[in-house]
Structure formats: structure tokens, C-alpha cells
Amino acid sequence: MDLTNIFMIAAIMVAIVLAVSEVLKKTFKINNQYMPITSVVIGIFIGLVFWPLTEYPVYVMLMAGFIAGLTASGTFDLLKAAKKEDEQL
Template sequence: MDLTGLILVAITLVAIVTAVVEVVKKTFKIPARFLPITSIVIGILIALIVWPLSTYELYYMIVGGLIAGLAASGTFDALKAVGKKEGELK
């Protein structure tokens, strides 16, 4: 497994996963404690949807989706923390 390709797949999917998780969170009122698992599941699902368009094997895309879901979850938490800190300064 080429890690460079895997990271590129994951980085490409992070923005999409973050956007879809945000839409799902607002639409279905998902509690914050379930957002990381939701992000991982959505990351894997998006990777499976994109898989026929890629040249990578299935397991490669699943791992890329998993990494993208974890990264999207961390990105959301980081942005939320930055938003709170900016609110404290006002």
C-alpha cells in the first residue's frame, strides 16, 4: 500500500466529508457525542461512492475514507474550539 496515495485520497475526501457531516448534523439534529462516528461512517460511504471512479482497490478506499472521517471530525472540533476562543475575546 502506497501511503502517499492513501494520504492524497484522504485529503481529497476531507472537505467533502466535513461538508456532508455538517449538512447531516443540521438536518437530523445529531448529538455532538455521535459526530465522530457519523463522520467516520460518512467518510467510508463517500469513499465507496468514489471508488468506481478511482484506480485504487476497495480496501485502499475504505482506509482512505476512514482517515478522511477521522480528519473531518478533528477539523470540526478544531474549528469549534477556535470559534469559542474568538467568542471569549469579544
């Protein structure tokens, strides 16, 4: 098992983590400072949900979910910074 497989799985899960994070943020009014940890927890949960559907061991799916959560929170911060910069123009 190499890291390429983990990153490919994580890349697929990022869109799902972003969508679920955004829905939870709007529904439960989660503060922006808690969004990175929320994204990581959602990523790990989605990795566990997808685990029975794959042939990979559970630790691979947990790691892919963790990476997807980190990537989603980084994307969230990047979009927030771009929006803030756009408002300054």
C-alpha cells in the same frame, strides 16, 4: 501502494465529508458528541462511492475514507474550539 496515495485521496475527500457531515448535523439535529463517529461513517461511505471511479482496490478507498472521516472530525473539533476561544475574548 504507499501511504502517500491514500493520504492524497483522503485529503480530497475531507471537504466532501465535512460538507455532508454539516448538512446531516443541521438536518437531523445530530448531537455534537456523535459527530466524530458520524464523520468516520460518512468518510467510509464516500470511499465506497468513489471506489468504482478509481483504479485502487476497495481496501485503499475504505482506508482513505476512514482517514478522511477522522480528519473531518478533527477539523470539526478544531473549529469548535476556535469558536469557543473567540467567544471568550
